[in-house]
Amino acid sequence: MSETTSKIIKIATKKRYKNKYHWTDYFSYFYLFLGVLLMFGPVVWLGLSSLKTLAGIQEYPPTILPLSQIQVDVEGYDKPLPIFNVTQEDGSVKQLAQIKRIGINAKMVDPLNPGETVKVPIDKREKIREFKIQWQNYVDPLRKYDFLLYFKNSTFITVVATIITLIINSMAAYALSIYEFRGKNFALVFVIGTLLIPLTIILVPVFYVVANFGMINSLWGVILPGAATPTGVFLLRQYMLTLPRELIEAARMDHASEWAIYWRVVLPLSIPAIAVLAIFSIMWRWNDFLWPLIVLSKSEVYTLQIGLNAFHGELTSQWNYVLSMTMVTLLPIAIIFAYLQKFITTGIASTGMK
Amino acid sequence: MENIRNQTKIFFLRILNIPFAFLMHAIDLIMWPIQKIIGVRNMPYIFLLPNLIFFGLFVIIPLGANFFFSLSSGDELLFAERELPTTKQYNQLFDCESYLNPNTCTEDFFWRGVYNTIFFVVFQVGLMIFFSVLTAVILNKKIIGRGFFRSVFFFPVLLSPVVVGLIWQWILLKNGAFNAIIESYGGDKVSFLTDPSWAMASVIFVSIWAHMGFYTLIVLAGLQAIPPNLYEAAEMDGTSRERIFFRITLPLLMPNLLVVFILASIKGVQTFDEIYVLTGGGPGTSTSLIVQYIFTTGFASSGSVQNFGLAAAASMVLGVVLLFLTLMQLYFSRNKESKHQEI
Numbered sequence: 001m002s003e004t005t006s007k008i009i010k011i012a013t014k015k016r017y018k019n020k021y022h023w024t025d026y027f028s029y030f031y032l033f034l035g036v037l038l039m040f041g042p043v044v045w046l047g048l049s050s051l052k053t054l055a056g057i058q059e060y061p062p063t064i065l066p067l068s069q070i071q072v073d074v075e076g077y078d079k080p081l082p083i084f085n086v087t088q089e090d091g092s093v094k095q096l097a098q099i100k101r102i103g104i105n106a107k108m109v110d111p112l113n114p115g116e117t118v119k120v121p122i123d124k125r126e127k128i129r130e131f132k133i134q135w136q137n138y139v140d141p142l143r144k145y146d147f148l149l150y151f152k153n154s155t156f157i158t159v160v161a162t163i164i165t166l167i168i169n170s171m172a173a174y175a176l177s178i179y180e181f182r183g184k185n186f187a188l189v190f191v192i193g194t195l196l197i198p199l200t201i202i203l204v205p206v207f208y209v210v211a212n213f214g215m216i217n218s219l220w221g222v223i224l225p226g227a228a229t230p231t232g233v234f235l236l237r238q239y240m241l242t243l244p245r246e247l248i249e250a251a252r253m254d255h256a257s258e259w260a261i262y263w264r265v266v267l268p269l270s271i272p273a274i275a276v277l278a279i280f281s282i283m284w285r286w287n288d289f290l291w292p293l294i295v296l297s298k299s300e301v302y303t304l305q306i307g308l309n310a311f312h313g314e315l316t317s318q319w320n321y322v323l324s325m326t327m328v329t330l331l332p333i334a335i336i337f338a339y340l341q342k343f344i345t346t347g348i349a350s351t352g353m354k
Numbered sequence: 355m356e357n358i359r360n361q362t363k364i365f366f367l368r369i370l371n372i373p374f375a376f377l378m379h380a381i382d383l384i385m386w387p388i389q390k391i392i393g394v395r396n397m398p399y400i401f402l403l404p405n406l407i408f409f410g411l412f413v414i415i416p417l418g419a420n421f422f423f424s425l426s427s428g429d430e431l432l433f434a435e436r437e438l439p440t441t442k443q444y445n446q447l448f449d450c451e452s453y454l455n456p457n458t459c460t461e462d463f464f465w466r467g468v469y470n471t472i473f474f475v476v477f478q479v480g481l482m483i484f485f486s487v488l489t490a491v492i493l494n495k496k497i498i499g500r501g502f503f504r505s506v507f508f509f510p511v512l513l514s515p516v517v518v519g520l521i522w523q524w525i526l527l528k529n530g531a532f533n534a535i536i537e538s539y540g541g542d543k544v545s546f547l548t549d550p551s552w553a554m555a556s557v558i559f560v561s562i563w564a565h566m567g568f569y570t571l572i573v574l575a576g577l578q579a580i581p582p583n584l585y586e587a588a589e590m591d592g593t594s595r596e597r598i599f600f601r602i603t604l605p606l607l608m609p610n611l612l613v614v615f616i617l618a619s620i621k622g623v624q625t626f627d628e629i630y631v632l633t634g635g636g637p638g639t640s641t642s643l644i645v646q647y648i649f650t651t652g653f654a655s656s657g658s659v660q661n662f663g664l665a666a667a668a669s670m671v672l673g674v675v676l677l678f679l680t681l682m683q684l685y686f687s688r689n690k691e692s693k694h695q696e697i
Contacts, residue, residue: 022595028492032503035489039506039563042521043513045531061534168404175401187402194413196680200624200645201673204423204652204666205416228408258397259385263378287514289627290645294653305516309631312520322520330517337512341505344512348571 043330050323051133057319067129072097075114084108084125095128096120137324141311146299147325150307153219154286157303161223162281166274168228173236174262178248195230199291207294221295222303226284232277235347239273240266276347279340286333304329420673423666436663443667464668466639467647474558474643475622482562482569483615489566490573491603504574508567515564519631522560523547547633550640557629557641564628565621569614576610577603609686616683623675644672 049057051066071080074097081097086108088094096108096118105119141147175181176188199206206225215221243266251261267274292303302310308329312322337344389397424443426436451458456465493504510518525531526546533543546556580603588598626645629635635642635650642650652665 024595028495028497031488031492032497035503036506039510039567042525043509045525046521058529060529061538062531168408171401172405175398179398181395181398184398187406190406190409194409196677197413197417197673198620198624198676200626200648201669201676202413202416202420203648203669204662205419206412207653208419208423208662209411209416224408225412228405228412230409233405252394257382257386257389258394258401259378259382259389262401263382283512287512289515289630290649294649305514308520309516312631319524323524326517326520330513333512333514334509337505337509345504345508345571348568 046323047327050137050320050327051135052137052320053132053134054318054320056134057323063129065131066133067131069127070130072111074109074111077109077114081109081111083111083128085128086120086125096125098125134320137320138328141321141325145311145321146302147304147307147311147328149300150302150304151328153301154304157219157222157288157292158282158285160219161227161285162278164223164227165229165232165281166278169232169277170236170267170270170274171262172228172233173240174266176233177237177240177243178245178266191230191233194228195234199226203290203294210295216295217298217301218295219301222288222292225291226288229281232281235277236270236273239270243269275340276343279336279343280347282336283333420666420670423662424670427663443663446664447667447671461664463639463642463650464644464647467642467644470554470639470641471623471625471643473554474561474625474641475619478558478561478625479615479618479622481558482566482618483611485562486566486569486573486614487607487611489570490577491599493570493574494577504571507570510564511567513564515627516631518560518564519628522556522563523632526556548637550637553633553637553641557632560632561622561625561628565618569618572614572617573607573610576607576614579610580606612686613683616679616686620676620679620683623672623679644668648672 045064048064048066049062055069056063056066069082071082073080077099081099083095083097084106085093086096095111097111098106098108099117100107101122104122106122106125107117108120108125109117172191176184176191210216210221210225213221215224247265247269248261251265256264287305288303289305289309292306293309296302296306299307299310304325308322308325311318311325315321385400388400392400422438423436425440426438427440427442428436447461447464449460450456450465453459453465456462456469459465489507493500493507497503513521527533528543528545528548532546537543544552546552584602584606585598588602593601624645625643626649629641629643630646630649633641635646648665648668651661651668653660
């Protein structure tokens with residue numbers, strides 16, 4: 001035990017440079033500590049708060065853990081009343097329930113003796129809390145509102161769009177990496193060209209095309225416009241260029257059709273690149289906002305992102321539901337990140353795309 | 355145990371493979387006769403076709419149609435019902451007594467958007483690159499828990515704009531966590547999102563928070579590409595760390611930073627979603643950027659009439675800016691590659 005502790009201390013205090021601490025070392029750890037607080041804090045805070053009651057969320061200054069004030073039923077009052085610890089004039093502490101707050105005073109009643117009420121200055125009382133997790137925040141919106149439907153729509157779009165993207169992009173990449181043919185360079189430039197045209201500058205005409213196909217307010221109107229991604233074609237092409245040509249020649253000798261070579265030889269070998277593209281595509285689709293916002297205007301076809309935004313717009317005060325559904329929205333991506341972190345970071349570092 | 359787990363994994367993969375293989379065999383039934391007819395040489399065109407159809411339909415045709423929309427007038431989306439040709443949209447967009455004062459313009463919304471975008475991009479990109487480099491340099495050091503810290507800084511990149519917007523809207527509320535922290539240190543409450551003089555700063559902050567990790571990762575890759583023997587030599591000579599940073603790290607990182615800078619500008623100019631969720635462009639127009647203008651003019655159903663032509667014209671203007679930035683990026687990244695080859 002002591003050996004490992006001393007080892008840990010030794011590693012922790014390891015000096016890199018001339019056996020001396022440089023001011024940058026202290027600064028680094030300070031910066032990283034602050035960074036963790038600022039980067040990770042909001043999400044942790046969101047997770048904890050999504051388990052609070054609405055009153056607990058609206059409390060100011062806020063508590064960190066999902067604590068809520070204990071309430072008791074008092075005879076003669078319809079609603080349960082919150083209890084406080086009240087410091088009496090003689091210094092002793094008594095538990096009283098609050099009926100009403102009037103300015104700096106609170107009208108309070110002893111739960112054991114509901115007959116008489118007392119006036120207490122508000123700075124003399126302190127809330128009594130208990131640790132209580134509000135699972136209701138997660139259950140209610142799924143039952144009362146359409147979040148289950150939004151979740152289904154989002155999942156459908158993500159899965160179908162990713163499958164289409166993977167198939168057509170890998171087909172194009174296969175053609176552009178394995179074959180030599182007339183117009184290959186033109187096709188390559190064409191693909192690069194589309195990389196230069198982001199959706200934001202062709203919003204109106206893409207909407208026009210989608211409207212012409214009658215895909216407004218349909219999930220297909222969200223799926224199809226972004227299915228062919230130039231980044232995807234490039235990523236896969238770069239990978240397929242590294243595959244040994246002998247394999248393809250051998251398959252051709254065995255009279256495999258070109259399509260069979262594609263799906264039986266090239267696709268299985270390109271799995272690492274396909275996995276990276278799949279993760280990216282899932283991320284793009286799940287998080288997509290601007291395009292679905294334009295195409296989907298009926299609540300039956302809302303995705304989780306659009307639904308959450310609309311829900312927040314309509315019911316600004318329901319922060320408990322908004323927070324829990326925000327958690328539901330970010331959870332799938334967080335889980336994917338936790339499992340496939342390495343794929344994502346190396347994918348980004350090697351392609352420079354997001 | 356490990357063995358059993360692997361076997362179940364393989365089993366499930368095989369099951370997943372069944373529909374895939376079925377589909378692929380079915381497609382082969384169509385592809386095989388095609389190959390017989392057109393020959394192996396022409397097969398790549400068949401493979402390219404679906405992707406090119408999608409590109410054509412949703413990128414190339416729209417790009418052409420954008421000219422059409424911006425050069426025609428009318429409230430209809432259909433081609434036949436629009437009047438051609440007219441420069442009305444561009445005239446309206448650029449109708450200003452003084453370009454420096456948005457209030458004198460017919461489309462004051464657009465010009466406010468332009469100036470807000472310039473302000474936003476300058477500060478967001480500048481600060482973000484500063485912090486990305488700082489973070490990357492620190493993460494490049496031999497510190498404990500490097501992987502952990504790296505994922506912490508990267509994590510927000512994966513969050514959707516709605517999630518980012520809602521989290522921060524809630525934290526920056528007047529009775530939110532941020533104000534509670536400020537008050538506990540004796541400061542005064544600030545209305546981060548509803549005070550016009552604070553809203554832009556808050557939006558820039560949130561945007562940096564959300565995107566910094568991505569650029570940190572790219573800068574980190576650039577740092578790791580610097581040959582370690584340079585550092586070793588400098589250490590041998592007893593060079594101070596500050597000097598090492600300014601004389602070795604920064605100059606060698608420069609080409610990389612230029613590309614990052616332009617990439618961030620391209621993304622920054624197009625910012626829309628987070629701000630839309632966070633402030634909706636408000637209060638007033640203090641955080642509304644160009645894409646917000648395009649969206650509101652072309653699609654937002656409430657309030658004014660949809661004006662596709664004006665939205666298309668505004669996106670053409672945005673397109674010119676982006677084209678310029680992209681060409682710069684291509685130029686610099688090519689330069690960077692040739693420099694690397696020299697080394």
